[in-house]
Amino acid sequence: MWRAAAAVVAGLLLAACGSADPAASTRLEVDATKGSPSTVLTPSEATLSCDGTPTGTGFLQDHPIEACALVRHGVIQRIAVQHSRTRECAQIYGGPQHARIRGTIAGDKVDLTVTRADSCGTHDWDTLQQLLGDPEGGPSAAAPAAPATTAPPAATSYVVKRGDTLVAIAKQFGITVDAIVFANGLDDPNHLAEGTTLVIPPRPAVQLTVTPGDGPPGSAFALELDGAQPSENVRFQVSSSNGKYAGPPHTATPDGVVQASYQSASDDAAGVYAVVARGDRGTTAQASFRIGTT
Secondary structure: OEEEOOOHHHHHHHHHHOOOOOOOOOEEEEEEEEOOOOOOOEEEEEEEEOOOOOEEEEOOOOOHHHHHHHHHOOHHHHHHHHHOOOOOOOOOOOOOOEEEEEEEEOOEEEEEEEEOOOHHHHHHHHHOHHHHOOOOOOOOOOOOOOOHHHOOOOOEEEEOOOOOOHHHHHHHHOOOHHHHHHHHOOOOOOOOOOOOEEEEOOOOOOEEEEEOOEEOOOOEEEEEEEOOOOOOEEEEEEEEOOEEEEOOOEEOOOOOEEEEEEEOOOOOOOEEEEEEEEEOOOOEEEEEEEEOOO
16 A cells, blocks of 8 residues: 655644754764675774865765765664664675664764664664665675775865756756755855855765564555656566555656655554665665564
């Protein structure tokens, strides 16, 4: 059963009523052990600060904006809450990689460990990939230095022209308005002075998020795809041991976001449900959620 995300505006209004910025007073330390299972895994470290202009060290040095976006959207916080509850996880081994996230978010302490030993941990890592990185992409002592062509995309710049708007600039570069505002610390996003040079952050990787990550039969699960092409038509397919359910197409916003929801039935079987998003311009992503017993 499918239901289009009709409460987007209401959700934005509710978010705007909050006075605290979740990215404020955020400082995280990330210890991650990554690499191919066929090689020796290598530990790596990074730090992240989301106060003012995002900054990172270690493997977060080149993309702190995307990592801080996970904080701003509450993704890390939601996963931390899920870890405090009993979860039903399929014994699907994702790999030996593991990571620990410690620090504070908006002044609240965070201590979160993610392992890819089962479906829950693999899903958590995929959701937090902007913070943890590619699980097989960690440095290895046996691996040669990465060529310049494999380096993470760098930010670029853009000089504001007469008549430009942030919406038009964001659409041109395939990123969100929030990303430009965040990268440049703009106080008034509605006023752009001609001749101003803006920092344009790299386009984020495609990511599919399901919220909540688990729930009883009859629950609604919000699906959000980030990184699609503007105006791309995207379909979501949910698969389980009971079969496959394909929803109608949804059109991506100018920021490349697609939102929908999956309404589970009261008699849906408990287990892991896989979600695949496919766009008509080549965008694909996958995630999963769990339905538990009542």
